[in-house]
Structures are given as structure tokens and as C-alpha cells.
Amino acid sequence: MCGIVGAVAQRNIVPVLIEGLRRLEYRGYDSCGVAVLAGGEPHRARSVARVADLDEQVRETHLEGFTGIAHTRWATHGAPVTNNAHPIFSRNALALVHNGIIENYESLRDMLRGKGYEFVSQTDTEVIAHLIHSLYRGDLFAAVREAVQQLHGAYAIAVEHKDQPDTVVGARQGSPLVVGLGEGENFLASDALALAGSTEHFIFLEEGDVCELTLERVRVADRDGNDVEREVRTVAAYGGAVELGPYRHFMQKEIFEQPRAIGDTIPQADSFDASLFGDAAATAFGEIDNLLILACGTSYYSGLTAKYWLESIAKIPTQVEIASEYRYRDSVPNPKSLVVVISQSGETADTLAALKHAQSLGHKHTLSICNVGTSAMVRLTELSFLTHAGREIGVASTKAFTTQLVALFVLAATLGKLRGHVDASLEAQYVRQLRHLPAALNSVLALEPQIIAWSEDFSRKENALFLGRGLHYPIALEGALKLKEISYIHAEAYPAGELKHGPLALVTEAMPVVTVAPNDTLLEKLKSNMQEVRARGGELYVFADSDTRIVSEEGLHVIRMPEHYGLLSPILHVVPLQLLAYHTACSRGTDVDKPRNLAKSVTVE
């Protein structure tokens, strides 16, 4: 999704801006651009191709300057054409980049047209540029502060004006923005990652903040216009480029990193203690009697899986809701709820908004399960548990998902213990099973050659059904999501018992039906559902635990999972589904790490 980089320095800043955009590329974008102040006016280059193309353009045209802003755009208002790419200019005096959506852009546009401003793009962003220009009286910081009072919606912006050649001003509301502090130079970015290599010192701006960057100084004002000192944090972890190593794509690399990522996420201690979730957790966990889980995309499916664990291990009622639905619904708040937000990035706009909505309804106890310790979500919640997946580059989430599952299992076990449902011997058993997970995952990854053989068949299909039951229904959902995201094959998942209430009508020889078949209490029921598919000529592709006695026959293909893993089985069963989607997409030749129309971190609603 959209990315921002900005800088004020005493050297040509364009290479730093382009490198920043490169670091944000993995998030997904459809156009990009850069603008510098030079010779008393803004100059820009824009491209609807990749950042590499923009880089070539700036080299050819010798675009250089000491003050600049840059952007990767993921189109919302207006098609991904050069004219809509940022930076957007106002009267050749001011350049601006924007992440987010301005909801009142139509009324602002009418007002600004009335003042003689001409609109040349279809973006909502152009109103911000003209609005700030119209309010500019020699002080960009003041003009931005005045302008943002009139904006409704979400934004992170960076702006520069020809009359203040050593200044970049930024502002945020609903979209992230960080300041990077250098020596005699300062930076701005939508993600600290973009500035790795330039600085390790960051100010994470808060909602409503406006900042002014000059060579020697960073000034921050809060939403009320008061100058404020924000904490400077040192974050070294962003350094270094992520290498692909022997893998073809980041997604494949990330699938194979799962044993390491899970090993790092499993707590060191041999017991489940509330303190794993923060100092206030013991008190908070004692005051709750239910959970409300909010998330989007793959993270939502980890929440759905967790519901089974939380209700069966901790016996605590759990509700799981898609964040974009919850935030706009009239719901009944329960002060005894623990609101859990799950997010890889910690910046997903809908999940953040749902969290704030829950807090505004009076929910006191909140917990984030997140892969980014410096994210807005972690900063906003009372409690947190960090997953240690490491940086995930592929848009389709893999290791973030399985590490979330580990975190949620630990949560269920911790609450179960506190509520008297997990005794010492059960605790020791869960710890043992968690510790063995990395080795078990390695055996599952060794199934790759068999899955590659299946992917050849799948790559010629246009539809697929995924079936699972109980704990593995969310895994079927995740398998279908992976396949559609990256191979563009239409895929749907159903709880297998629901087959006869509709989807069976779709089953013909042309419909592959992927079935997740662990050896659990629902196995016999699942086998009957498989018979229903076979009876209609449907072709079954089954991932079966080794002790299920499901064997290959005409129309029934079986890959045996090496181990039967009880309650933690979803963490193993999702891995072959990730590999199936990955290799099918490779056979179809799609852009696996950057699937069309999708973004890694969705910072607009």
C-alpha cells in the first residue's frame, strides 16, 4: 500500500528517497514518484511502472536536490496513471504526497475551485495540496496545521514549498508517519523500515501530530497546536536488506522459515504465565469473562482458529469479528471483555479503527498480537504479545499466520491455567508439544515434491473447493485465501458438514476439492462428506494424518501428514496448503510476492 519518504539534507537526497521507496515496494503499489526543490521550484519524476523505472528516469534527467519527498501509490481515487501519481503539485509552488483517504474531498474541491484552483488529477489528494497552498502565508508548518483542521478521513502527508527550500512538513491522522533523526539532516517516512541505513533514531508521531523538519531541528505540534516533545526511540532492527537466498520468491522463503519463526515465538519459560502478555496481564486476565477478537485477512483466520482453543482449553466464551464490520456495527459493549487485535503489521487501518472503536465503547482491557513492536496497535493496547516471524515480504501471509497461532495457543493455555482448566501435567504436555513443533514442521516441509506434483493439476483449474471441520475449518479458509490471492483461481472454503447445503451443486469432475483430514473426533463425519463429493464425480485432494487410513484410489489423491498433532494440528496442516498455493501460482506464472491489486499493509479502509 502507499508509502511515503521525505528528507532534508545537505547532499543530493534523491538516492536516499529512491532506496526508501525500494524498501517499501513489497507492500504493493501501482505507481510511484519523487519531487525535489531545486533552483527555486519543485521538480518531479513519476512512473506507473516499478521504482527501478523511476530510478532510471531520475538518473537520465539528473533530478537532484537537497530537499525532497517521494511516494509509492496504491490507487484509491483515480486510476493508476501518471497524472494521478504523487507527488501532487499546487501551482508549481508546493509538492505533496499522501497516504489515506480524504472523505470530504468533494466539498473541499468545490470550495477550492471557487478560489480559482484548477484540478488536474482524479485524486482526493489534490485538495490537500491546493488547500495548504491557499493557506500559505510564508510558514508551511502553520499552513499545514490550519489545513488539517479541515480534513475528514485518514492521512499521512509530507509536503514541501519552493519558498522554504530546507523544510519538509508532515502530518498524520489514521495513517502512520515516523520522523527519522540524522546528523544535520532529517527524514520522514510512513514506516521506519524505509529509513534503514539512514538512521536508527525515530519519533513515532501520534494521531493528530504535525511536524516540521529542517536541517538541524524537528518540531512537533499535537492536534491542539501545542508544541510537544515526543520520545525518541532507537530501533536498530530495521538494518540490512532481506536476502532471497536460494529461494525463488520471498513467499517460498517465508514458508521455509516457519520452523525458525515458530521456535523464536514460543516463550522460553516452561510454564504459561500471564506476564508473557505484559505487566498488567495478571490483573486484566482476572477481570475478564470473555474475549472479543478483531482482525482482517489471514489474521482473522488465526482468530477463528483461536476461538476453538480458547473455548475448549480455557472454557472462555470467544467472539471473532472482521474488524471492518465491527467498527461500523451497533454492538453491545461488555466491560468484562478482553479485546484482542491480531495483526502482522500492527498498522491495518480497519483493525486499528476497530480497536479504537472498542476502546471508545468502554472496553478497558485490550491485547495486541503483533509482529511489529513499534506499531500503532502495540502502542495503543494495554497488553501485547509479539510474534517473532521476522520481516514478512510476500503479500500473502505465511509465517506471520503460524506464529500468530502459536501466540494464541499460548494465550489459551495461559487463560486455561488461570481459570483452573490446565493442571501441571497438561501444562507440561502443551510445552512439550510446542517445543517439538519446529521439528514437526520440517517434516511437513519435506512434502514439497509431492505438492509440486499436485500443483501441475491445479494450475489448469479455474475453481477449487476447500473443506475442513472444527479446528481445521479456519485452515481450509486460509488455504482457499492463499490460492485465490496468488494464483487467481477462484477458491472457496466450507465446513465440510455444510457441503450439502449448497456447494455440492458446484461439484463436477472439473472441481478439485481439497480436504484437510486430521485424525480427530470428526474424522468419520469428514469421510462421509468426502463420499458425497466422490459420488458426484468430484476429484479429492486430501491432506490426511498418517493414522487416518485414508488411501489413494481413483479420484482420491492423498498426501500423508507425517505426524498427528492433536490440538496444535492446524499449525502443521496449513503448511501444505501454503505450498500448494505457492507452486500452483508459480506454474501459472503470476507475480507471487506482489499479486495484482493487493497490498501487504492495508493502511486505508
Ligand code: G6P
Ligand atoms: C492484507 C495482507 C494480508 C493480511 C491482511 C491483514 O490484506 O495482504 O496478508 O492478512 O492485510 O494484515 P495485518 O497486518 O493486519 O495482519
